[in-house]
Amino acid sequence: MRIVFGKSRKLFHLNKKDMLLGGGGGSDGMDVIKYRLDGLEKRFDRLDVRLDKVDVRLDKIDDRHERDFRALFGALIAAVLVLAGLMAKGFHWL
Secondary structure (H helix, E strand, O other): OEEEEOOOOEEEEOOHHHHOOOOOOOOOOHHHHHHHHHHHHHHHHHHHHHHHHHHHHHHHHHHHHHHHHHHHHHHHHHHHHHHHHHHHHHOOOO
16 A cells, blocks of 8 residues: 655555554554554644745735835825926916
8 A cells, every 4th residue: 555645755655564453452553544644744734834934925025015005106196296386387376
């Protein structure tokens, strides 16, 4: 039986001996489940780290967008004031 974990394509082989019930030790097949559960926990831990990195990147993007909006809004106000000044000078209001 082959079990594939992650993108690294490492193959973990479980032999029949690994899946057999323990020799009088009272094992009920939970070893296989624990083995697979450990692999899933590792994958979820790595996924959690990746999601944290994505969250940090999104925060940086939000900061950049806010800064860009402020600069663009300031430029729009300046352009309106310059055009109003030119219009006032053209109509001899100044």
